Amino acid sequence: GDSVTQMEGPVTLSEEAFLTINCTYTATGYPSLFWYVQYPGEGLQLLLKATKADDKGSNKGFEATYRKETTSFHLEKGSVQVSDSAVYFCALSERGAQKLVFGQGTRLTINP
């Protein structure tokens, strides 16, 4: 079945550092890929998405590129802020399917 594997956390960085959170997936078809963010005590918010190979999703300084050849969708940000501290989830959805399949999440803490 479909699955998503994320970089183990927690990840702790200093403000203005470069961020990469790795995500790889297994899917039978051509899924859409998503990054969701969960701030403390809140539900999930869609951060960015990509729907086909080589698409780049971007939002709030975060970027991720759909790499079909490596089945990856790594999240990057050039300069993180304290307000980026949250749990980040990589997810996929097969075209025509009803469900999102999530990775286990990566907790990110940014220190001032």
Place this chain on the structure above:
Amino acid sequence: DAGVTQSPTHLIKTRGQQVTLRCSPKSGHDTVSWYQQALGQGPQFIFQYYEEEERQRGNFPDRFSGHQFPNYSSELNVNALLLGDSALYLCASSLVLTEYNEQFFGPGTRLTVL
């Protein structure tokens, strides 16, 4: 524009009891999905409702059931609660005509089973 709302925010039950959680979708959305998020884990798909019918179901026992009303709101019912049912229950809404299944999540209901 109201987003996805869920009630109650928190709930404490004892083993064997039954619980009902409620969800109102984002305005304009017609599809509701439910997810269970155990502590420190990613959300797991329970089921999805569209046109008042269950469209797809994840790997959850029949103790988990749901309903969708004509106004698109939804309920999740869990019978014979177990300690392992303690989790954050998330509702997500979407538009069935959206090809890429972009779902919008509510804040969740935190269920504690004692």
